[in-house]
Amino acid sequence: QKEVEQNSGPLSVPEGAIASLNCTYSDRGSQSFFWYRQYSGKSPELIMSIYSNGDKEDGRFTAQLNKASQYVSLLIRDSQPSDSATYLCAVNTGGFKTIFGAGTRLFVKA
Protein backbone atom coordinates (compact mmCIF):
# COMPACT_ATOMS: atom_id res chain seq x y z
CA GLN A 1 0.00 0.00 0.00
CA LYS A 2 1.60 3.24 -1.14
CA GLU A 3 1.29 5.92 1.51
CA VAL A 4 1.86 9.59 2.11
CA GLU A 5 2.16 10.59 5.76
CA GLN A 6 1.72 14.02 7.30
CA ASN A 7 1.36 15.27 10.83
CA SER A 8 -2.26 16.34 11.13
CA GLY A 9 -1.43 19.24 13.43
CA PRO A 10 -2.64 21.75 14.15
CA LEU A 11 0.63 23.58 13.70
CA SER A 12 0.42 27.01 15.28
CA VAL A 13 2.95 29.74 14.48
CA PRO A 14 3.00 33.46 15.20
CA GLU A 15 2.64 35.94 12.37
CA GLY A 16 6.00 36.60 10.71
CA ALA A 17 7.52 33.26 11.73
CA ILE A 18 8.57 30.38 9.50
CA ALA A 19 6.09 27.52 9.24
CA SER A 20 7.62 24.13 8.47
CA LEU A 21 5.40 21.37 7.10
CA ASN A 22 6.68 17.85 6.60
CA CYS A 23 5.70 14.81 4.59
CA THR A 24 7.07 11.31 4.09
CA TYR A 25 6.15 8.83 1.39
CA SER A 26 6.55 5.10 1.00
CA ASP A 27 7.05 4.57 -2.75
CA ARG A 28 10.77 5.00 -3.44
CA GLY A 29 10.09 5.20 -7.18
CA SER A 30 8.00 8.36 -6.91
CA GLN A 31 9.21 11.22 -9.09
CA SER A 32 6.78 14.12 -8.70
CA PHE A 33 5.79 15.89 -5.52
CA PHE A 34 3.26 18.61 -4.85
CA TRP A 35 1.97 20.85 -2.10
CA TYR A 36 -1.65 21.99 -2.14
CA ARG A 37 -3.32 24.52 0.12
CA GLN A 38 -6.95 23.98 1.06
CA TYR A 39 -8.95 26.63 2.84
CA SER A 40 -11.95 25.48 4.83
CA GLY A 41 -14.87 24.82 2.52
CA LYS A 42 -12.76 25.25 -0.61
CA SER A 43 -11.05 22.88 -3.03
CA PRO A 44 -7.28 22.24 -3.03
CA GLU A 45 -5.10 24.84 -4.72
CA LEU A 46 -1.66 23.94 -6.09
CA ILE A 47 1.09 26.06 -4.56
CA MET A 48 4.31 24.16 -5.31
CA SER A 49 5.63 21.28 -7.35
CA ILE A 50 9.10 19.74 -7.06
CA TYR A 51 10.70 17.02 -9.10
CA SER A 52 14.41 16.87 -8.13
CA ASN A 53 16.35 16.75 -4.90
CA GLY A 54 17.07 20.04 -3.20
CA ASP A 55 15.18 23.25 -2.68
CA LYS A 56 12.73 25.10 -4.90
CA GLU A 57 11.70 28.60 -3.96
CA ASP A 58 8.63 30.56 -5.05
CA GLY A 59 8.06 33.80 -3.20
CA ARG A 60 7.57 33.03 0.49
CA PHE A 61 7.33 29.30 -0.18
CA THR A 62 10.22 26.84 -0.36
CA ALA A 63 9.74 23.17 -1.14
CA GLN A 64 12.49 20.74 -0.15
CA LEU A 65 12.87 17.22 -1.49
CA ASN A 66 15.12 14.42 -0.27
CA LYS A 67 14.44 11.26 -2.26
CA ALA A 68 16.97 9.19 -0.31
CA SER A 69 15.06 9.89 2.89
CA GLN A 70 11.68 9.87 1.09
CA TYR A 71 10.93 13.22 2.62
CA VAL A 72 9.29 16.40 1.31
CA SER A 73 8.85 19.63 3.22
CA LEU A 74 7.31 23.04 2.70
CA LEU A 75 8.61 26.16 4.39
CA ILE A 76 6.48 29.28 4.56
CA ARG A 77 8.47 32.37 5.44
CA ASP A 78 6.96 35.47 7.02
CA SER A 79 3.76 33.56 7.76
CA GLN A 80 0.55 35.54 7.50
CA PRO A 81 -2.90 34.87 9.02
CA SER A 82 -4.08 34.34 5.43
CA ASP A 83 -1.77 31.31 5.26
CA SER A 84 -3.99 29.54 7.82
CA ALA A 85 -5.27 26.50 5.94
CA THR A 86 -4.75 22.78 5.54
CA TYR A 87 -1.69 21.87 3.48
CA LEU A 88 -1.84 18.64 1.52
CA CYS A 89 1.27 16.80 0.38
CA ALA A 90 0.75 14.83 -2.83
CA VAL A 91 3.02 12.28 -4.49
CA ASN A 92 2.75 10.94 -8.00
CA THR A 93 3.60 7.26 -7.91
CA GLY A 94 3.65 6.67 -11.65
CA GLY A 95 1.42 7.31 -14.62
CA PHE A 96 -1.42 9.55 -13.51
CA LYS A 97 -1.74 8.11 -10.02
CA THR A 98 -1.31 10.73 -7.29
CA ILE A 99 -1.69 9.94 -3.61
CA PHE A 100 -2.60 12.69 -1.18
CA GLY A 101 -1.65 12.90 2.46
CA ALA A 102 -4.27 13.64 5.08
CA GLY A 103 -3.01 17.21 5.41
CA THR A 104 -1.54 19.42 8.12
CA ARG A 105 -3.67 22.20 9.57
CA LEU A 106 -1.73 25.43 9.96
CA PHE A 107 -2.81 28.33 12.16
CA VAL A 108 -0.96 31.63 11.92
CA LYS A 109 -1.68 33.80 14.94
CA ALA A 110 -1.86 37.55 14.43
Next chain:
Amino acid sequence: SAVISQKPSRDICQRGTSLTIQCQVDSQVTMMFWYRQQPGQSLTLIATANQGSEATYESGFVIDKFPISRPNLTFSTLTVSNMSPEDSSIYLCSVEAGEETQYFGPGTRLLVL
Protein backbone atom coordinates in the same frame (compact mmCIF):
# COMPACT_ATOMS: atom_id res chain seq x y z
CA SER B 1 -3.53 26.25 -15.19
CA ALA B 2 -7.08 25.30 -16.17
CA VAL B 3 -10.39 26.85 -15.16
CA ILE B 4 -12.77 24.16 -13.96
CA SER B 5 -16.42 24.45 -13.05
CA GLN B 6 -18.70 21.94 -11.39
CA LYS B 7 -22.46 21.68 -11.17
CA PRO B 8 -24.22 21.53 -8.83
CA SER B 9 -22.14 23.24 -6.17
CA ARG B 10 -24.20 21.56 -3.47
CA ASP B 11 -27.26 19.39 -3.13
CA ILE B 12 -29.37 17.65 -0.54
CA CYS B 13 -30.76 14.34 -1.73
CA GLN B 14 -32.96 11.57 -0.42
CA ARG B 15 -31.57 8.08 0.04
CA GLY B 16 -32.13 5.77 -2.88
CA THR B 17 -31.96 8.53 -5.48
CA SER B 18 -29.12 9.38 -7.87
CA LEU B 19 -27.24 12.60 -8.55
CA THR B 20 -25.18 13.47 -11.60
CA ILE B 21 -22.31 15.91 -11.14
CA GLN B 22 -20.94 17.78 -14.12
CA CYS B 23 -17.37 18.97 -14.61
CA GLN B 24 -16.47 21.44 -17.35
CA VAL B 25 -12.93 22.57 -18.25
CA ASP B 26 -12.00 25.63 -20.28
CA SER B 27 -9.39 23.77 -22.33
CA GLN B 28 -8.95 20.32 -23.79
CA VAL B 29 -7.39 17.85 -21.37
CA THR B 30 -6.60 14.18 -21.72
CA MET B 31 -7.04 13.03 -18.15
CA MET B 32 -9.79 13.94 -15.73
CA PHE B 33 -10.15 12.57 -12.24
CA TRP B 34 -12.94 12.24 -9.73
CA TYR B 35 -12.19 12.38 -6.01
CA ARG B 36 -14.20 12.17 -2.83
CA GLN B 37 -13.30 14.09 0.30
CA GLN B 38 -15.18 13.30 3.49
CA PRO B 39 -15.19 15.82 6.36
CA GLY B 40 -11.76 16.19 7.90
CA GLN B 41 -10.28 13.63 5.55
CA SER B 42 -7.95 13.77 2.60
CA LEU B 43 -8.77 13.11 -1.02
CA THR B 44 -9.69 9.62 -2.17
CA LEU B 45 -9.51 8.92 -5.88
CA ILE B 46 -12.69 7.36 -7.23
CA ALA B 47 -11.73 6.95 -10.86
CA THR B 48 -9.71 8.27 -13.76
CA ALA B 49 -11.59 9.28 -16.90
CA ASN B 50 -9.77 9.27 -20.22
CA GLN B 51 -11.68 10.54 -23.22
CA GLY B 52 -12.83 7.78 -25.51
CA SER B 53 -12.31 4.91 -23.13
CA GLU B 54 -13.91 3.41 -20.05
CA ALA B 55 -13.10 5.00 -16.74
CA THR B 56 -10.60 3.25 -14.51
CA TYR B 57 -11.91 2.74 -10.98
CA GLU B 58 -9.91 2.52 -7.77
CA SER B 59 -10.27 -0.29 -5.31
CA GLY B 60 -13.52 0.06 -3.41
CA PHE B 61 -15.35 1.96 -6.15
CA VAL B 62 -17.46 0.29 -8.84
CA ILE B 63 -19.03 1.46 -12.05
CA ASP B 64 -22.57 0.51 -11.01
CA LYS B 65 -22.35 2.86 -8.04
CA PHE B 66 -20.33 5.65 -9.68
CA PRO B 67 -20.88 5.62 -13.45
CA ILE B 68 -18.73 8.14 -15.27
CA SER B 69 -19.05 9.65 -18.72
CA ARG B 70 -16.33 11.42 -20.69
CA PRO B 71 -17.89 12.40 -24.01
CA ASN B 72 -15.20 14.90 -25.05
CA LEU B 73 -11.95 16.53 -23.97
CA THR B 74 -13.57 19.28 -21.89
CA PHE B 75 -16.40 17.57 -20.03
CA SER B 76 -17.13 14.68 -17.68
CA THR B 77 -19.93 13.56 -15.40
CA LEU B 78 -19.97 11.44 -12.27
CA THR B 79 -23.21 9.89 -11.10
CA VAL B 80 -23.66 8.81 -7.50
CA SER B 81 -26.29 6.07 -7.71
CA ASN B 82 -28.74 4.69 -5.16
CA MET B 83 -27.40 7.07 -2.55
CA SER B 84 -27.15 6.40 1.16
CA PRO B 85 -26.10 8.77 3.98
CA GLU B 86 -22.59 7.30 3.72
CA ASP B 87 -22.27 8.97 0.32
CA SER B 88 -22.46 12.40 1.94
CA SER B 89 -19.19 14.00 0.98
CA ILE B 90 -17.51 16.56 -1.22
CA TYR B 91 -16.96 15.34 -4.76
CA LEU B 92 -14.15 16.97 -6.70
CA CYS B 93 -13.09 16.73 -10.29
CA SER B 94 -9.57 17.52 -11.35
CA VAL B 95 -7.59 17.65 -14.56
CA GLU B 96 -4.01 16.80 -15.36
CA ALA B 97 -2.35 19.89 -16.81
CA GLY B 98 1.17 18.76 -17.63
CA GLU B 99 4.05 17.34 -15.56
CA GLU B 100 1.53 15.25 -13.60
CA THR B 101 0.13 18.41 -12.03
CA GLN B 102 -3.55 18.38 -11.12
CA TYR B 103 -5.94 21.31 -10.82
CA PHE B 104 -9.22 20.98 -9.00
CA GLY B 105 -12.73 22.18 -9.57
CA PRO B 106 -14.63 23.93 -6.76
CA GLY B 107 -16.30 20.74 -5.62
CA THR B 108 -19.87 19.51 -5.12
CA ARG B 109 -21.10 19.22 -1.55
CA LEU B 110 -23.55 16.38 -1.24
CA LEU B 111 -25.74 15.61 1.75
CA VAL B 112 -27.85 12.46 1.65
CA LEU B 113 -30.72 12.23 4.11
